[in-house]
Amino acid sequence: MTRILVIFDGLTSLKLLRYVLVAMGIIHIYLLINRYIQSDENWFGEQAYWLLHEGKVKLKSLPYILDWENEFLVYHKLFVWIGYLIIIVVGWNVYYFKTFVLITFLSGLFIISKYLRYHNQEVLLFTFMITLMVPMLFLRSFEFRPEVPIMTLGFGSFYALSCYKNRGNYIYIVLAAILAASCFLLHLNGVIYCLSAVVVLVYYKKWRACLLFSIVAVPITAIYFAPLVMYDQLNQWVFNLKHWPSHDFEEGTNAGVLTFLFSLLNRLASEHQRFFWGDQVIGISALFMIILLIKLKFLWNNYKFLTLYTFLNILFLGLLGSHKAAQYLVFHVPYMAILISLAIFSLKKENKPWLKMLVLAAIFTHCLMYIKTAHETFKRNQPHGKIHNELATHLEKGSSVISHWEFIFNEIDNFEIYSYKSYEYLQETKEVPFTQEEVLIDLKKRQVDYVIIDSKMKVSSDLPWFKNWEINENPYYYKFKELHGYLILKRKY
Numbered sequence: 001m002t003r004i005l006v007i008f009d010g011l012t013s014l015k016l017l018r019y020v021l022v023a024m025g026i027i028h029i030y031l032l033i034n035r036y037i038q039s040d041e042n043w044f045g046e047q048a049y050w051l052l053h054e055g056k057v058k059l060k061s062l063p064y065i066l067d068w069e070n071e072f073l074v075y076h077k078l079f080v081w082i083g084y085l086i087i088i089v090v091g092w093n094v095y096y097f098k099t100f101v102l103i104t105f106l107s108g109l110f111i112i113s114k115y116l117r118y119h120n121q122e123v124l125l126f127t128f129m130i131t132l133m134v135p136m137l138f139l140r141s142f143e144f145r146p147e148v149p150i151m152t153l154g155f156g157s158f159y160a161l162s163c164y165k166n167r168g169n170y171i172y173i174v175l176a177a178i179l180a181a182s183c184f185l186l187h188l189n190g191v192i193y194c195l196s197a198v199v200v201l202v203y204y205k206k207w208r209a210c211l212l213f214s215i216v217a218v219p220i221t222a223i224y225f226a227p228l229v230m231y232d233q234l235n236q237w238v239f240n241l242k243h244w245p246s247h248d249f250e251e252g253t254n255a256g257v258l259t260f261l262f263s264l265l266n267r268l269a270s271e272h273q274r275f276f277w278g279d280q281v282i283g284i285s286a287l288f289m290i291i292l293l294i295k296l297k298f299l300w301n302n303y304k305f306l307t308l309y310t311f312l313n314i315l316f317l318g319l320l321g322s323h324k325a326a327q328y329l330v331f332h333v334p335y336m337a338i339l340i341s342l343a344i345f346s347l348k349k350e351n352k353p354w355l356k357m358l359v360l361a362a363i364f365t366h367c368l369m370y371i372k373t374a375h376e377t378f379k380r381n382q383p384h385g386k387i388h389n390e391l392a393t394h395l396e397k398g399s400s401v402i403s404h405w406e407f408i409f410n411e412i413d414n415f416e417i418y419s420y421k422s423y424e425y426l427q428e429t430k431e432v433p434f435t436q437e438e439v440l441i442d443l444k445k446r447q448v449d450y451v452i453i454d455s456k457m458k459v460s461s462d463l464p465w466f467k468n469w470e471i472n473e474n475p476y477y478y479k480f481k482e483l484h485g486y487l488i489l490k491r492k493y
Helices: 002-011 014-030 039-054 077-090 094-115 121-132 135-140 147-167 171-186 188-203 207-230 234-242 257-269 282-302 304-320 326-347 353-380 384-392 405-411 421-427 436-445 464-469
Strands: 400-403 416-419 450-454 477-483 486-491
Touching: 002 353, 014 121, 039 077, 039 094, 039 405, 077 094, 077 171, 094 121, 094 147, 094 326, 121 135, 121 326, 135 147, 135 326, 135 353, 147 171, 147 188, 147 304, 147 326, 171 188, 171 207, 188 207, 188 304, 188 326, 207 234, 257 304, 282 304, 282 326, 282 353, 304 326, 326 353, 384 405, 384 486, 400 405, 405 416, 416 421, 436 464, 436 477
Parallel strands: 400 416, 400 450
Antiparallel strands: 450 486, 477 486
């Protein structure tokens, strides 16, 4: 047991924490190089592209899906507007988008350091270590998705609220409201920060602050719905939301009050799924749950404001979150990491080897998940831009192409690009999957000139039409070229 105590103390030592963070920093920087393109980066990037070039948010690569190729209404407004500005300022490249998110991530770490400035350096560095080790956050910190910007602005709103609580200056309430409402504009799930702030202010009986927060936040959140109302598109927006191809957002919305309340309780009862969805979140979730079991009373008595705000965020995301996707756990990571650190440094002073051994096991598991994700990222990384450019040299410029969605980076200016995603969505509505012939017939009907098939489609169960790259004899397309793990078919004229 003495060895357990020594290991626990060593893990929280300033010297070791510095070495670990330097090593993690090197790993993070190295794995930024040739980072793979996550599918939603195509989704958000294309929306921003067409907003700039045609004045409307569109997804031209996804025909047949709710008329998205002509106008896409259910988009994350502020996030797509930011993408629009990035293209104007620096151009069209996935790494420009990724860099913006990385900057917001580093800004989040800075705000965490400001919040913990009155604690000793070990607490801050341990918080950074736990945060950087979260596999989901490690990935999302260099992906053009809204979770990390929301995490940073949301924590900034919380920090402003804590400054108001300590200093009583209403300017912090205005700042908190602006940041929380901006989270809503980035993603509708960001509403949790507005709700948590209001409840916290009510809990502490800060009535004037609550009123001021609402006066500032409500008009900003209304920006999302204003164009829908002005152009009489609200019903169309609701229709799109209810008929979303891959998620059921309609649950409980057309039912009676009791059924709706039951659906909310059911959502809350299943919220644990978000925390234990897979290896990208299970490490920090297990560690957080253990800390709550052994140190909740300590955290509530000594850090009530932080603990209450954290629980409210978890509660509201569980009740109102669009679905139980693990990526939204990123919203909670700063609060979870800080609470974990504060509890662990409290536990360090106690002679409880069995509890320390349990916590060490959870930290070790968290570390293993991080190493696993870093290794998988290393294997997936490749120079996509260079590969896409070489593929493009074999295609006639201006032709129509269906390909892996990532091909829009950086070839959207040079070709009319379609994605297989539309067929994937359509296939979810069919009892029997599309056949290869059905897909090729439809592509020929739309006069698609080239079909690019990547190596993942050899074994894909979601896109099963070209397994093992076997192309049946047909009057529509023929094998044209094979290079860099891609097979190109060309239309027969």
